[in-house]
Amino acid sequence: MSTVKFVLFVLLCFKLTSTFAQQKILFVTSNQHYYGDTNIKTSNHFGEIVVPYDIFTKAGFMIDFVSPEGGAIPIGYINTSDSIQEKYLYDGFFMNKLKNTVTPNEIRTEDYVAIFYSGGGAAMYGVAENKTLQNIAQEIYTNNGIISTICHGSAGIAYLKDKNGKSLYAGRKITGYPDSFEKKEKEYYKTFPFAIDEAIKNNEGVFIYSDKGNDEFYSVDERFVTGQDPSSATKIAEEVIKLINQNFKNKNRIVQKSELEQIRATLIDYIEGTGNGEPERLRRAFHPDFNLYTVAEDTLWIRSGEKYISAIKEGKKTSRIGRIISVDIEKDAAIAKAEIVIPNWRIFTDYFLLLKYEGTWKIVHKSYSWQEIVEKEN
Structure with missing residues (x-):
């Protein structure tokens, strides 16, 4: 297929x-x-x-x-x-x-x-x-x-x-x-x-x-x-x-989640967990060995997921605005793209690799790039 x-x-x-x-x-x-x-x-x-x-x-x-x-x-x-x-x-x-x-x-x-x-x-x-x-x-x-x-x-x-x-x-x-x-x-x-x-x-x-x-x-x-x-x-x-x-307390009306909705829920945990200061949502979204990758000054820069989570302060909200752009699924693997806007600073483009194991989709890899937001002159 x-x-x-x-x-x-x-x-x-x-x-x-x-x-x-x-x-x-x-x-x-x-x-x-x-x-x-x-x-x-x-x-x-x-x-x-x-x-x-x-x-x-x-x-x-x-x-x-x-x-x-x-x-x-x-x-x-x-x-x-x-x-x-x-x-x-x-x-x-x-x-x-x-x-x-x-x-x-x-x-x-x-x-x-x-x-x-x-x-x-x-x-x-x-x-x-x-x-x-x-x-x-x-x-x-x-x-x-x-x-x-x-x-x-x-x-x-x-x-x-x-x-x-x-x-x-x-x-x-x-x-x-x-x-x-x-x-x-x-x-x-x-x-x-x-x-x-x-x-x-x-x-x-x-x-x-x-x-x-x-x-x-x-x-x-x-x-x-x-x-x-x-x-x-x-x-x-x-x-x-x-x-x-x-x-409906005692009625079984819950059925199997679509793969897309499961993946989207994982990505939303990442986006909102970071923006709203909810480190536990990030732990729910990430595989324990998750890493982040980007290029800075022509050098590959790697950061562990746990280090990323540790920088998120419980309850501290930010002005980040995130949106999911696309998701591509094949059986138990998926790639996704999201955009994160931090007003008056940068626009980040995130690329995710997600895998499904033990019935749950987890982010196992994130690569990203960014561009500065240029303020228009009046």
Whole structure:
């Protein structure tokens, strides 16, 4: 069998299947680029995606992204002064997920323990009326899963019904971005297909919200976890995890991890372990005899992995920004490439050799080079 190249922008077109490892959560996004038929741009809210994504993945869940049409989705509302948003904006693996969302027809509902509808103005279009997405949510819920939404993402559940045609959340408390907060005099609002709170009420839900806004307001009612606006992202992610742990505590829904995800987890341990001051994560990523190699002043320079780890101070965070560029796997061997940016100093290019033994992928070799960051003159 020939070597299979796992260059990330190609790989993420691959349909994710049940051979992947962790319990999975499905993120629902929109392909809409404009408000209705206007030329006013809209998008999916980046912060409402990455904050829950970060919490879920750190808790051991795998995230798949779906959109009505599949493929690339527009993102916006980006705040690069937010460390979580900055981290994922420069994470090639993550960004390629957003470029290659799957279509509803590719989803196997039995693979998921929760479904999450992200927000942004784009969420008002194409999601709620998609029958396949409605069926996916209904089946996940019927299988004891959780339905969660944030802000305008609550529009996505406007028409959810059970198999008998009755509201899936009749009598349940649901929140989202209230219509009274919208700028109704603006052109964007005139294109909305419906008001979220009215749609929820029309489907027999009990719409609630906080008059304050931006105060982390959220609601948990049975297996519906909903947030009013971006400030609730952390809270609802934590609540979803609590419910999953309760509902699936004694159910064996964990399957074999894909090789790519195992390798990526090892590389992330290296990237984040170094950047966040977590030496134990580095020990988890490295083979005990791991070495680093580079060339300085035309001389080969070798450094032991243990010496590298000893220089990492517990809890001391740095400004390093890392991203995985590519991974190439052949059976129990792999090579990978990553880029590490240290602002106002250097850009490092890392090349890794990884081997799988005793069921675990370890970094056994790293070669690297760097270039200085040249400040532009005003």
